[in-house]
Amino acid sequence: DEVGKDRAVTTVLAVANQKGGVAKTTTVASLGAALVGLGQKVLVVDLDPQGCLTFSLGHNPDRLDASVHEVLTGDLAVQDAVIDTEDGVALLPATIDLAGAEALLLMRPGREFALKRALAPLLDDYDTIIIDCPPSLGVLTLNGLTAAQSVLVPLQCETLAHRGVGQLLRTVTEVQQITNPDLVLLGALPTLYDARTTHSRDVLSDVSDRYNLPVLAPPIPRTVRFAEATASGATVLAGRKNKGAQAYRDLAENLAKHWAGSELATFSPGSA
Numbered sequence: 648d649e650v651g652k653d654r655a656v657t658t659v660l661a662v663a664n665q666k667g668g669v670a671k672t673t674t675v676a677s678l679g680a681a682l683v684g685l686g687q688k689v690l691v692v693d694l695d696p697q698g699c700l701t702f703s704l705g706h707n708p709d710r711l712d713a714s715v716h717e718v719l720t721g722d723l724a725v726q727d728a729v730i731d732t733e734d735g736v737a738l739l740p741a742t743i744d745l746a747g748a749e750a751l752l753l754m755r756p757g758r759e760f761a762l763k764r765a766l767a768p769l770l771d772d773y774d775t776i777i778i779d780c781p782p783s784l785g786v787l788t789l790n791g792l793t794a795a796q797s798v799l800v801p802l803q804c805e806t807l808a809h810r811g812v813g814q815l816l817r818t819v820t821e822v823q824q825i826t827n828p829d830l831v832l833l834g835a836l837p838t839l840y841d842a843r844t845t846h847s848r849d850v851l852s853d854v855s856d857r858y859n860l861p862v863l864a865p866p867i868p869r870t871v872r873f874a875e876a877t878a879s880g881a882t883v884l885a886g887r888k889n890k891g892a893q894a895y896r897d898l899a900e901n902l903a904k905h906w907a908g909s910e911l912a913t914f915s916p917g918s919a
């Protein structure tokens with residue numbers, strides 16, 4: 648299988664945007680499940696104290712006694728915090744304790760490197776590790792960007808979507824200059840995309856022109872199935888015919904081929 652990997656190198660991908668509600672968590676869960684469907688071994692990391700990724704993968708953050716928080720503070724080996732999910736991805740979960748990690752890490756030397764150090768022992772165990780960053784540009788997101796090889800920016804195609812993108816890209820540049828010179832900005836992923844109107848397309852071409860940002864294919868359509876899946880705790884890609892799930896499968900294939908050496912497929916908002 649050209650897209651199943653022989654785990655020579657683990658790919659670490661951060662999904663980041665300091666704006667909430669742009670489908671970061673949905674992207675991490677769905678892309679992770681889709682990569683499992685391609686035969687990969689996948690770990691997803693919940694870096695948001697709200698624990699939405701943890702919850703959407705069927706675990707109640709309030710009932711966990713080990714989480715990424717204890718791993719970041721150095722109190723627990725990462726292997727002891729990783730749990731299984733019904734979607735087939737391994738999960739490094741978050742609990743509300745993570746809200747305190749920000750303050751704890753700030754007092755430590757090398758605070759941006761805590762996650763990178765924590766994940767190091769797992770690098771032979773997974774094909775892909777995907778990090779769900781919280782909706783801020785604080786020390787947790789800096790940890791996500793420092794631990795990653797590449798970063799994907801979900802972008803909700805609505806008016807004012809560009810607000811904050813400049814600040815995020817500056818943060819990515821600073822991380823490249825200071826803590827992670829090898830970090831690659833893959834591009835924006837259009838989410839909650841409505842192909843029936845020109846509005847989504849206009850917003851997208853405005854943002855990609857303004858920031859010279861590649862746009863990844865395919866755009867993820869808005870579909871009610873995602874809200875349903877989150878509410879029921881059902882596996883994220885259940886319901887094979889749904890368009891959103893198919894888009895994430897196509898994205899998984901695009902990224903897996905890219906990591907195997909092909910050029911990344913991009914979407915040009917002007918032409919579709």
Ligand code: ADP
Nearest residue numbers: 667668669670671672673868869870873874877
């Ligand atoms: P973030 O992690 O960026 O805050 P989420 O992934 O939690 O964003 O998504 C925000 C909300 O949008 C959630 O209620 C989620 O179910 C919903 N959502 C995400 N993707 C889609 C989609 N393609 N279609 C419809 N709703 C979606």
Ligand code: MG
Nearest residue numbers: 671672695699
């Ligand atoms: Mg989220």
